[in-house]
Amino acid sequence: MDIIVLKPSAKDKDIRHIVKKLESKGLRSHVSKGTERTIIGVIGDTSKISEDEVAGVRAIDAVEDVMRIIKPYKLASREFKKESTVIDVGGVKIGGKKIPIIAGPCAVESKVIVKNIATKVKDAGASFIRGGAFKPRTSPYSFQGLGEEGLKILAHAREKTGLQVVTEIMDPRDLDVMVQYSDIIQIGARNMQNFRLLLEVGTINKPVLLKRGLSATIKEWLMAAEYIMSKGNLNVILCERGIRTFETSTRNTLDLSAIPVLKEQTHLPVIVDPSHAVGKRSLVAPMSKAAVAAGADGLLIEVHTDPEEALSDGEQSLTPDAFAELINELIPIAKAVGRSI
């Protein structure tokens, strides 16, 4: 609530009213009358001032605007923790020099298919198998996932390949079963501000992969991370997956500038999901390369052995061969930015 800008029509009694209000909250005021309008600087520990109290000040008729200088997130901020966070998931590091790859089908379909895909992406260099057991679908009539059976299939693929498991939680009631089977718990874009779910995954001791919401600002995204961290789970991985714009030739617009912006504002690792962002197979490779060049700490790529028959998102899935080729092409780019794949 650091700087309060008054309307030109503000009277002295308005100023006194605000100063008194601030005093009642233990804050001092520095009133600065300019030629055109008056500004009140708020002195003291303004980080304790909640957004609600700011809204209360904005509700005062004489107030034109309140400009906050303190960032609303703390634990997630680079100021709170200077060194970049490296998250160790069973020996695979996310946020370090080596860039891990998460690969797999959109949805878990069957034991055989998942094992096949897992074997192939493992051979190509992936460290994690992904796949939805509980699927968020825009239509209630679409395939909703196999549920716990799907989790077991992923665990079976882990057993066979050594790949670790990333899968999405949709409901706080599924937490126990999710924790039992998976190594990283994903929060999907549509649940980025499902605050109850965020609080819930804040209590577990597994890393959380937090996708950016379809229309979330970077600030809101970091606030969602803060929700999780505020409950004690500091292992949050941010995942850029495209934002909604007016452009229709891609499913979403991949916002790669979010990577360097986040690197300045937070210590958390940032990975990129080009598959869901572009929604079209032929665009996945160039955007994966661009993501690595921009500084991504990891990639999440959809791979399916038979895209035509995939139960979900076939049009954006790479075949295992195309995936392996992409990994090879990423190696020199990673090297060029001082990283490895």
Next chain:
Amino acid sequence: MDIIVLKPSAKDKDIRHIVKKLESKGLRSHVSKGTERTIIGVIGDTSKISEDEVAGVRAIDAVEDVMRIIKPYKLASREFKKESTVIDVGGVKIGGKKIPIIAGPCAVESKVIVKNIATKVKDAGASFIRGGAFKPRTSPYSFQGLGEEGLKILAHAREKTGLQVVTEIMDPRDLDVMVQYSDIIQIGARNMQNFRLLLEVGTINKPVLLKRGLSATIKEWLMAAEYIMSKGNLNVILCERGIRTFETSTRNTLDLSAIPVLKEQTHLPVIVDPSHAVGKRSLVAPMSKAAVAAGADGLLIEVHTDPEEALSDGEQSLTPDAFAELINELIPIAKAVGRSI
């Protein structure tokens, strides 16, 4: 999956492959070779074709695009039910000639405050009291609501004033307690695609007020309604509350054209929340009038006896006096469009 557009490079064997694939799903094809490209019309009950199967067809290399003609929602569509749905909530009709008003504070703060506000908005003409007991807040450090205590306060206000209660659910685990205390269950904008929550409220016999997501298209919004309806609860009230755009002088951009668009596409009632859309008290009255003129079936307006001290969203709350004045100003506008307040 009605029309499949092939790439100019598509070969005869591609066409045969697709035709065979369609046949295996019980569909017939009508191949039409134009001068520049070939189009395959799909004949049969294409409403049974899931989005997943469409994605599978899009995944075929020779396919450029698949154009669907059937709308993805059914129960919510105007084609399914021609007459507008009127929802009776304890005698108050939503979707009829009379336009009911939902009013109250953003958050439930105390028994006294809520009762005071309820009494005043009731006198001014409101039919419902609203107030958040469980609050979705962008910051984990903001006031999160009083929980069940808040629900009891709302129920107490209902007892004292006869106003019915509208309040928001955030977690499927709260369903029983919500149903016990409230007359309309609200799904907030950030939970519009919390599919598990949608399915859950689809099983109860109380009307659901479904807010439009911050970046939801009208089609996605209707698909969210379809989720609820697919479980048997047909009493869904759509609530436009602004969408996210690049414009920063209002909190969101109120999309009033959604009202007539929805009136063509669905039989469900549509109400408008101007307070959250604009985020600024002085803009609430003109946008309320515009909403009624555009055909809104109801309004949801934030009212607080002391906006400066409100624990949430004070800057957009009307005082009870301003609210009463607004109701008076709405009367002739409602009359002009053949309605009443």
Next chain:
Amino acid sequence: MDIIVLKPSAKDKDIRHIVKKLESKGLRSHVSKGTERTIIGVIGDTSKISEDEVAGVRAIDAVEDVMRIIKPYKLASREFKKESTVIDVGGVKIGGKKIPIIAGPCAVESKVIVKNIATKVKDAGASFIRGGAFKPRTSPYSFQGLGEEGLKILAHAREKTGLQVVTEIMDPRDLDVMVQYSDIIQIGARNMQNFRLLLEVGTINKPVLLKRGLSATIKEWLMAAEYIMSKGNLNVILCERGIRTFETSTRNTLDLSAIPVLKEQTHLPVIVDPSHAVGKRSLVAPMSKAAVAAGADGLLIEVHTDPEEALSDGEQSLTPDAFAELINELIPIAKAVGRSI
């Protein structure tokens, strides 16, 4: 350049550097060291500080942000001129109690068609005939307008009906011929930031109807008005015509909240073009009503005697009968907000 926020890493020598820089521009500084960061308040006539100089300050490494308090537009601002501007166009007032209607086809097609439309919209209550003689078309292969011949047709319709003429300028080289034939010169959405054209129409003594750009913020729109006004032409009419969003069920999203926002920030009249905003005939009437209810000072509505054969934008044109019916329906709404049609 009123408030300069320094990075936490800023050193005393950085502060001295900035203070000196400000002094060299004749400004004083008020340095305020908080617990977490230092803020420099700039004292003096900061309205003289250009955006370029602000950018120069932002370019200093120790600076995190510069917050401007002074609005960048002056002549257009409500602070500069408290009373609402009423523009008299040959006896018709725009911005007064009576709400004038501009109607006509998208493009001028022939003398007969324009005269027919003009006669009918005049009978229904319009005050202006609109029609494009020079047409901005997204395709070079679409009808580009009749040019000067089109202007003569409009002038002929004026002669026959008494309606005044509104038409769009696209090129500074057409200014003389435009001034000769039209009563209000329109700047289209795609030219809102064609700064040379703005300066040019700033030198004439005919009112300018300035459409909002497809993705223009309200601030940028007012800056475009300021461009015109800075050259001496103070008669600028703002026209909201929808902004670009992700929603595809309407051509654009009509931002009616822009009306009350503008009413607070500027003294200029604000009219609304629902036809181009929604792009679909059936949505024009409800949005026209909403615009009047929200406080619009005028409407611009596309009317064509034969929408199917219109050379441009037939799908959003009203027939003269539908237009006449709409005018009748607008009368009680205008009355309800203290206006008349």
Next chain:
Amino acid sequence: MDIIVLKPSAKDKDIRHIVKKLESKGLRSHVSKGTERTIIGVIGDTSKISEDEVAGVRAIDAVEDVMRIIKPYKLASREFKKESTVIDVGGVKIGGKKIPIIAGPCAVESKVIVKNIATKVKDAGASFIRGGAFKPRTSPYSFQGLGEEGLKILAHAREKTGLQVVTEIMDPRDLDVMVQYSDIIQIGARNMQNFRLLLEVGTINKPVLLKRGLSATIKEWLMAAEYIMSKGNLNVILCERGIRTFETSTRNTLDLSAIPVLKEQTHLPVIVDPSHAVGKRSLVAPMSKAAVAAGADGLLIEVHTDPEEALSDGEQSLTPDAFAELINELIPIAKAVGRSI
């Protein structure tokens, strides 16, 4: 106008009306009655059907939608010309294996400054000097450029360094003087749909660098290129410079997925301007790398010897040293994607 979808309410006489209309335009119809609605396929050379005629069909009451399959641009399309266009500008190739760099200040300020910058970016590896002589500024009170004097300064820098000149045209009346002094003529984002200006630069024999509009879709951008090409100038270079979204931590959102999308749809070269997209110096290097990795055919980077004193956009300018360092870092990335710098 390839596929016409009728409303469920469409009658046989509506179908006959449409078929007759199509016949009058020399087109045949293929009527296909499905279980739920009727579709009319249009057979014949539909590329001759203008958007206006499509709008006329949409204006028919019985028509729900018209789906076009033919792309609205021709000369710009990859289908029209399979091989990628390589534009030779005085020996420097744009669109070839080597990725040329355009560098320089936002605005031309003085002979000494421009010559200094030119010398340094030339040494670092740039092939073009850029700088605005005529500046599009959002404020009429900002520095508007030196005009012809600025062009002379650029020409002088060319003489001294051998760098070729890229500068922006804002007004068709400046065409002759622009052609005299510059090697590539730039059309700025705000003029992307200044159709008169597009037609004008279509008549010259210098390459045109066409920036994407702030809210332009890729299709509209290609239509703007088509405008230029339709007049005979086929040497159009597309320049992605960020689109407007709700995200505020960058000036615009750089849409790098536009590169591979364009590579599929057009044969024209595509370059990227990361400086204007992000608006902040520290983000320019990572986004430049990402652009090269995504397949950009060139980069346009703002460089200034003294960003703090730049008359325009200082906050996003690199120093010559930072620029030289960036070029070095780009070399291995270019190599990784089969290119060179």
